[in-house]
Amino acid sequence: MRRREVRRTYDRIAEHFAQTRAHAWPDVERFIETETEGSADSTALDLGCGNGRHAELLVPHVDTVVCADLSRSILETARDRTGGRTVELLQTDAADLPLRSESVDVAVYIAALHHLPTRATRLRSLDELARVLAPSGRALVSVWSTVHPTFEATTGFDTTVDWTLPDGETVDRFYHIYDPEEFERDVRDSAGDVQDVFTSNGNCYAVLGTDRD
Amino acid sequence: MKETLMDILCCPLDKETLELEVTQTDQSQTETEIIDGELVCAECGTKYPIEDGIPNLLPPDMRE
Numbered sequence: 239m240r241r242r243e244v245r246r247t248y249d250r251i252a253e254h255f256a257q258t259r260a261h262a263w264p265d266v267e268r269f270i271e272t273e274t275e276g277s278a279d280s281t282a283l284d285l286g287c288g289n290g291r292h293a294e295l296l297v298p299h300v301d302t303v304v305c306a307d308l309s310r311s312i313l314e315t316a317r318d319r320t321g322g323r324t325v326e327l328l329q330t331d332a333a334d335l336p337l338r339s340e341s342v343d344v345a346v347y348i349a350a351l352h353h354l355p356t357r358a359t360r361l362r363s364l365d366e367l368a369r370v371l372a373p374s375g376r377a378l379v380s381v382w383s384t385v386h387p388t389f390e391a392t393t394g395f396d397t398t399v400d401w402t403l404p405d406g407e408t409v410d411r412f413y414h415i416y417d418p419e420e421f422e423r424d425v426r427d428s429a430g431d432v433q434d435v436f437t438s439n440g441n442c443y444a445v446l447g448t449d450r451d
Numbered sequence: 452m453k454e455t456l457m458d459i460l461c462c463p464l465d466k467e468t469l470e471l472e473v474t475q476t477d478q479s480q481t482e483t484e485i486i487d488g489e490l491v492c493a494e495c496g497t498k499y500p501i502e503d504g505i506p507n508l509l510p511p512d513m514r515e
Binding site for chain 1 (some may be wrong): 452453455457458459460461462463464466467469476480499504505506508509510513515
């Protein structure tokens, strides 16, 4: 099963991967600054948190930050980066969230949805994200896209992308590279209420709310 | 994990209530940290381990 393979891959590359993901993305920083204003007692979720570079931006603004990832080794790098107990760590599958409905006020789901192997699983993951969002909650979702100069294709496709470890060994990772129209269709077909869709720096983004707003 | 996290956790499979069984805690900080234990779904009985403070809430078929 491909999701297990993705987990094993990130368990293996976690430490090196974490070192190479030093900085938060500006689009994510802007979203967090806007959405966390005046929400000191709220709960934030960083889904597919990786090394916690975006979770650490959430920490000063909200009461509880939940870092969720498929890989335990990656969660340990997030714990190191965010300084121990300022965040809650959860090992989870992004398509089966262990969070109560309407329990999250602000969520970021950055560069992780594209690791889920089928459209059905990706839609289920977006449905789950919408389920856990509180009324008037907001989530920012990003995926790698065909608009990135790395790719020549203009329609979405499945691929594997090598990760080269410091010793030269390569480990491959599954990606679904989205084209912008396809991404917009998927987020609109999910249970999330689409507030905004845009592309930036080779990625597609969507801001999701809930129809319970 | 902190015990207060139980307010928002549920079973990933059926979204029902989880029960917390604590094996080891760390009380050196202002809020007690659960280091080792188990989360058990009150409905389906699935068990989710907590090891070194991190709950593993992967569905059982995703664990290995």
